[in-house]
Amino acid sequence: MTSHRDQESPSPAEIGLADRLHSAAIHLLRRLRVEDSAAGLSAPRLSALSVIVFGGPIAMNELARAEQVSPPTISRLADGLQTDGLIERIADPGDRRVQLLRATRKGRRLLEEGRLRRVRTLARALEPLSAADRRLLERAARVLQRISLPDRHPRQGS
Amino acid sequence: MTSHRDQESPSPAEIGLADRLHSAAIHLLRRLRVEDSAAGLSAPRLSALSVIVFGGPIAMNELARAEQVSPPTISRLADGLQTDGLIERIADPGDRRVQLLRATRKGRRLLEEGRLRRVRTLARALEPLSAADRRLLERAARVLQRISLPDRHPRQGS
DNA sequence: TGCCGATACTTAGCTTAGCTAATAAAAGTA
DNA sequence: TACTTTTATTAGCTAAGCTAAGTATCGGCA
Structure with missing residues (x-):
């Protein structure tokens, strides 16, 4: 308890705060998931698409870090988004290993619609x-x- | 735009709020997921276990509603928790169709540990x-x- | 130039968590 | 008794997460 100062015992108030934040996040996402999935956009897809739309063309590598998931997860997420015509892979002129992801017009439109639907629910x-x-x-x-x-x-x- | 009045166009401020809440929830859960999964408790399991621990013995039916998921999802979630010895199914004396879920001592302990770990991260x-x-x-x-x-x-x- | 380790992405194979549809059993009701 | 509703489960699908292993490219260096 007194050995390492970065592992102090949290106070009951902090425990309660953490609990409530966790719970609130889960329930919020569950509620919104219903709306989003109706449009074919799950929370992970929406989040990734949002980063791609607002972050401009971005390498899968960077996207994986931004989304805090592993490269294979991003790879398949990108597959799905590409299959649905929401993004496209383009070559990086400077490095032929990297695949830059860029949103299509359709992707931007769908993101905007999803965000409107979500905000109506909220x-x-x-x-x-x-x-x-x-x-x-x-x-x-x-x-x-x-x-x-x-x-x-x-x-x-996102 | 002007046809149905219960679908008014939300203001940019509302759009921003919805976006930020959504994004914050996603990233918060992703960050905590790492900690929790290390202890064998995913976010859904943790949330369900929490309801069971604090809500006393509860029917799967009610739990499904509380967690906003379908009955089959709760059924399998309960399977997993039971396999790990965190909860047990007990009969409802009044209605032999329902399975009441009750936390075991081990379940309560694990929930407490997970909550501590989570709060430390937070x-x-x-x-x-x-x-x-x-x-x-x-x-x-x-x-x-x-x-x-x-x-x-x-x-x-939860 | 050619090799070699590092980096970027993909593939393979697994788990969990969500869904709908279909089934079984119990309860309620006409 | 027979029909309907409710509760839970099973079957079978998809999406999303992971690790491990494979391929292609890059960068350095002898």
Whole structure:
């Protein structure tokens, strides 16, 4: 307990916070999953597509790091997105090993539609909240976004 | 755009909020997944186990609703938890169709350990935050928890 | 130039978690 | 008793995650 200072016992308040954040994240995603999957966009696909759309052409390598998943997972995710015509693989002129992923027009459109659908669902859930609560969530989302990023990778989307 | 009034176009602020919440939830879970899976507890298992531990013996039916997944999914999830000795199926005295799920001592212990591990990870990520930001997250988690619940089901855990 | 280790991606093969459809058993009801 | 509804499971599919192993390219260096 007193040996390594970076493994201190967390307080009950911290335990509660972690629990609630975890639980809230799970239930939020489950609720949104229903909407998204109806349009053929699962959460992982949506997240990856978002990075591709907003991050411009990006190497699978980088995408894997940004999404915190292994290269094979990204490879198959890209396969699926490409099969559906949402992205395309293009060659990197400087390095023939890398495959750059670029969103197609269709991909951009679908992302926009999915985001609208999602926000409508969330908006319905958020309706009973006060404006103050909404601002609270807004700020909390930014804080979470800041701490959850694995490294610096200047994206805005997902 | 103007036809059905219950599908109003959301404001850019709402779109941004939905996007950030979605993204934050995904990345938060990805980060915690690494810790949890090391202990054999995936996010879905953890969430279900939490409901079972804190919600007392619960029918699969109810658990499926609480977790917002289909009955077969809960059935297999329960199989896995039971195989690992974390829960047990007991008969409902009043209705012989239902299988009540009850946590074992081992299940309670593992949940507690997982929650500690998780909170340590989160605590590390939360370290650079101010106390005000932490309180912000605490309140936001409660708000999210309130709106993400599918129905009334008086739990506290996940 | 040619070799060799490192890097980028893919393939193979596995697990978990989600779904729908179909089945079995129990409960409720006409 | 016979029909319907409810609860849970099984069967069979897909997506998404992983590790290990394979292929192609790059970069260095003798």
